[in-house]
Amino acid sequence: MKDKYYSIGKVSEICNIPIKTLRYYDKINVMVPNLRQENNNYRYYSHDQMVRLFIIKRLRYLGFSLEEVKNILKENDIKNIEVIVEEKRNSIKAEIDELNKKYEEAATFKNKIHVANMILENSGNYNVDNSFRLERQREVYVFGKTAMMQSYKNENVNLEKWIDIIEAAKERNLNIQGDILVSYHTEMFGQFINRDCEVEFSIVVENNVEDVEVKKFGGFLAANAIHVGEYSDIIHTYISLKRWIEEKSLVVNGPVTERFMLSPVDLPNTNSHIVKIIVPVKPTI
Incomplete structure (x- = not known):
């Protein structure tokens, strides 16, 4: 026997598979020992089964479920096995692409927090x-969407529209790189008058x-201001900025945009x- x-x-020592796992494989008929002593129920595996356990271990490492492993071990047509492995390879590639997207989004979020922290420190x-x-x-x-807001008064952030635009971007597999922008296609202060x-x-x-819904934003001369704190107080920053624009002999030259550097959907x-x-803006004539 030896x-x-x-x-x-x-087997556990040679294959580096926990005994608990081997017992589970036995229970669900993935790998049933060739020999079992009746008096003590000790399990013994043949050399061929050792080889198959290495195959199982490799397939599990590649992400195959136990049910898929069982089917592969039963499959005699190598062409069918090639198809199964190719499908798994494509699945792994999709997972890698998704993880890369998450990594980039996490990097963007980290940078957003870093910039905001520098502002808040001062x-x-x-x-x-x-x-x-x-x-x-x-x-x-x-990537954006335009909506006609009825009786609009810019006192609170419109989270419903924000969530909609974020989810729509993800559905299109767009890689989010930065902040939410809200542009008001009206005269300055028009968004405050209901x-x-x-x-x-x-x-x-x-x-x-x-x-086609991805477009460029920017490339123009702008007067910018930073508002920190409660969004409902932002009109006071607008008033001060408008006064500053006039003092610089400038006039408003397009829709005002708010870039939310750190917002309710962040913290x-x-x-x-x-x-x-x-x-x-542009210089007065």
């Missing part, structure tokens, strides 16, 4: 006027020229929320 068979302990000395900047808006790609307003909700994504603490107001 020359032909291996005890369950020896919030003790924060002054709205100090945040005003005149700069050319960097071009990014965005009337119908065309609002565009978008999110920064990786360039995808194949999607719940409203005191840490950060919104960048982007106002396209």
